[in-house]
Amino acid sequence: MSGLASAAHPGLAAADPTLASFDHQPWWLVTIKVLFVFLFLMLMTLFAIWAERRVIGRMQQRPGPNRAGPFGLLQSLLDGIKLPLKEDIVPTHVDKLLFWLAPAISVIPAFVSFAIIPFGPEVSIFGVQTPLQLADLPVAVLLVLAMSSMAVYGIVLAGWASGSPYPLLGGLRASAQVISYEIAMGLSFVAVFLYSGSLSTTAIVAKQSGANTEFHLFGAILHWPSWYAVLLFPSFVIYVITMVGETNRLPFDLPEGEGELVGGFHTEYSSLKFALFYLGEYINMTTVAGLASTLFLGGWRAPWPISVWPDANTGWYPLLWFLTKVLLVLFFFVWLRGTLPRIRYDQLMRFGWKVLIPVSLVWILVIATIRVWRTHGGSPAVYTVAGLLVVALLTLLFMGDAAAQRRAQAAEEAAAQAGLPVRPGGTAGEPGPAGGGPGFPVPPMDLPHYHGVGVDVSPSEITPEESGESRATTKEVTGA
Amino acid sequence: MLSLYVPILVLAGLAAVFAIFSLGLGAFTGPKRWNRAKLEAYECGIEPTQQPGSSRFPVKYYLTAMLFILFDIEIVFLYPWAVAYDNLGAFGLVEMVLFIVTVLVAYAYVWRRGGLEWD
Numbered sequence: 084m085s086g087l088a089s090a091a092h093p094g095l096a097a098a099d100p101t102l103a104s105f106d107h108q109p110w111w112l113v114t115i116k117v118l119f120v121f122l123f124l125m126l127m128t129l130f131a132i133w134a135e136r137r138v139i140g141r142m143q144q145r146p147g148p149n150r151a152g153p154f155g156l157l158q159s160l161l162d163g164i165k166l167p168l169k170e171d172i173v174p175t176h177v178d179k180l181l182f183w184l185a186p187a188i189s190v191i192p193a194f195v196s197f198a199i200i201p202f203g204p205e206v207s208i209f210g211v212q213t214p215l216q217l218a219d220l221p222v223a224v225l226l227v228l229a230m231s232s233m234a235v236y237g238i239v240l241a242g243w244a245s246g247s248p249y250p251l252l253g254g255l256r257a258s259a260q261v262i263s264y265e266i267a268m269g270l271s272f273v274a275v276f277l278y279s280g281s282l283s284t285t286a287i288v289a290k291q292s293g294a295n296t297e298f299h300l301f302g303a304i305l306h307w308p309s310w311y312a313v314l315l316f317p318s319f320v321i322y323v324i325t326m327v328g329e330t331n332r333l334p335f336d337l338p339e340g341e342g343e344l345v346g347g348f349h350t351e352y353s354s355l356k357f358a359l360f361y362l363g364e365y366i367n368m369t370t371v372a373g374l375a376s377t378l379f380l381g382g383w384r385a386p387w388p389i390s391v392w393p394d395a396n397t398g399w400y401p402l403l404w405f406l407t408k409v410l411l412v413l414f415f416f417v418w419l420r421g422t423l424p425r426i427r428y429d430q431l432m433r434f435g436w437k438v439l440i441p442v443s444l445v446w447i448l449v450i451a452t453i454r455v456w457r458t459h460g461g462s463p464a465v466y467t468v469a470g471l472l473v474v475a476l477l478t479l480l481f482m483g484d485a486a487a488q489r490r491a492q493a494a495e496e497a498a499a500q501a502g503l504p505v506r507p508g509g510t511a512g513e514p515g516p517a518g519g520g521p522g523f524p525v526p527p528m529d530l531p532h533y534h535g536v537g538v539d540v541s542p543s544e545i546t547p548e549e550s551g552e553s554r555a556t557t558k559e560v561t562g563a
Numbered sequence: 564m565l566s567l568y569v570p571i572l573v574l575a576g577l578a579a580v581f582a583i584f585s586l587g588l589g590a591f592t593g594p595k596r597w598n599r600a601k602l603e604a605y606e607c608g609i610e611p612t613q614q615p616g617s618s619r620f621p622v623k624y625y626l627t628a629m630l631f632i633l634f635d636i637e638i639v640f641l642y643p644w645a646v647a648y649d650n651l652g653a654f655g656l657v658e659m660v661l662f663i664v665t666v667l668v669a670y671a672y673v674w675r676r677g678g679l680e681w682d
Contacts, residue, residue: 106564195578248604270638281646282646433680476668
């Protein structure tokens with residue numbers, strides 16, 4: 084059977100794993116695979132941080148890290164050794180338990196969601212035929228979405244437990260951003276599931292193999308594009324945008340916008356706790372890159388010019404194609420960071436809620452209509468009614484938004500005529516606070532600590548034993 | 564079928580062990596130099612405003628979270644429909660158009676009432 088298939092289809096034959104291949108794997112095989120995935124993610128993080136700094140350096144016409152090892156390759160490793168040797172600061176006012184738990188909560192789901200990414204077809208490891216993939220589930224892609232929702236807890240708890248304004252704002256922004264973009268991400272998957280008929284990653288990769296898609300043009304045998312990135316291009320675009328939003332990367336890195344929030348939710352974190360947050364972020368990048376390859380870029384299968392070679396999709400070679408695809412997507416992340424400025428938070432949320440979600444919903448209906456038309460035919464009346472309904476609703480939405488904008492503009496003009504200051508939001512505001520300038524809150528310029536009053540220890544802050552004994556026994560280390 | 568989850572649980576266990584080990588290690592290996600200013604909240608050198616554990620934040624975030632739940636449940640309904648779509652045919656299409664239109668009514672209402680505006 085497989086011989087026949089490979090004769091007819093030299094480049095596309097491969098031992099396709101199914102869900103059954105994952106049932107009852109021997110314990111030592113599970114151990115090997117778990118260790119492999121773990122080490123892969125750790126090494127990928129070290130490599131990605133180094134590569135990002137080098138590439139972004141090139142884009143900004145500077146060398147980037149080039150001292151530690153050849154090409155600075157050991158830079159991330161040495162950073163990883165340095166971080167535990169830094170002081171692990173736990174500020175006094177934090178919620179201790181949550182402050183400790185938050186890095187763990189954000190890093191564990193990051194590891195887990197990579198479990199369902201397929202690296203390759205079935206290979207033989209110590210005489211056992213097994214797929215190059217840790218696990219697969221009938222609901223594999225749901226696991227990734229679930230875990231990315233779990234990771235939000237780590238971020239929001241880190242911000243909340245720090246008990247100071249910058250982390251709190253960063254944590255809230257991060258959670259609102261991630262959940263907003265997760266809706267659009269979830270919607271971009273629907274078209275893929277429509278075409279693959281399954282949520283299992285092995286099945287989705289198998290469906291993109293390009294079998295049974297040939298057509299004849301002037302005697303030549305050609306194939307329909309089999310990657311969902313081509314077939315479902317709008318879904319792919321929406322996924323790429325949301326994956327950048329999900330991982331809080333530029334241009335959507337509002338949660339840790341240095342210019343406004345210092346470090347965002349991890350402002351108060353140092354040493355290895357800080358390292359865990361970074362590890363989580365880079366693992367998440369690797370996961371969404373792996374998911375992009377799996378769902379849209381044909382998974383571990385070789386792209387067209389290579390797939391002509393008969394052995395391209397057998398044995399261990401697919402590992403190479405998969406890694407190449409993941410690295411290309413990661414390069415795309417860095418490229419974005421080197422190219423685009425950070426957008427404003429209201430632009431980010433408006434884009435997520437008012438553009439990505441309606442576009443995804445309409446695209447799902449379009450693709451569903453095309454599919455039912457191609458497989459079943461059917462009466463044109465149904466399609467017409469459905470199409471009219473959707474168009475009518477979109478028109479209503481659009482008109483509603485246009486009316487709201489007109490009202491805001493009218494209010495602005497009325498306010499301008501009345502000589503009142505206008506807030507940037509578009510609503511006419513009351514005059515600003517007395518002495519605070521027009522419409523812009525300026526804090527009073529003679530707060531006590533501007534004059535050196537209260538900068539020193541205030542009596543309410545410090546208890547007698549702290550000021551007496553502990554200061555006598557513990558030497559305060561200052562920069563001076 | 565539950566055995567399919569075993570490798571995932573093993574990986575989660577390994578990740579948890581690693582995370583706890585790192586948290587513990589960081590507390591032991593680093594230096595400890597007491598400094599009062601270092602243990603205060605970092606606010607770019609300004610005297611920290613005392614924050615009680617549950618400080619207030621804009622109600623906007625709650626609204627976003629509730630809208631997220633609304634739309635996330637919608638997506639959860641879309642997945643089984645998408646998987647079974649080829650067996651449902653035109654019936655599935657009409658059903659889903661009705662469902663999405665119903666959700667779009669709620670969506671249009673939220674939009675119209677300014678629920679999606681950030682200022």
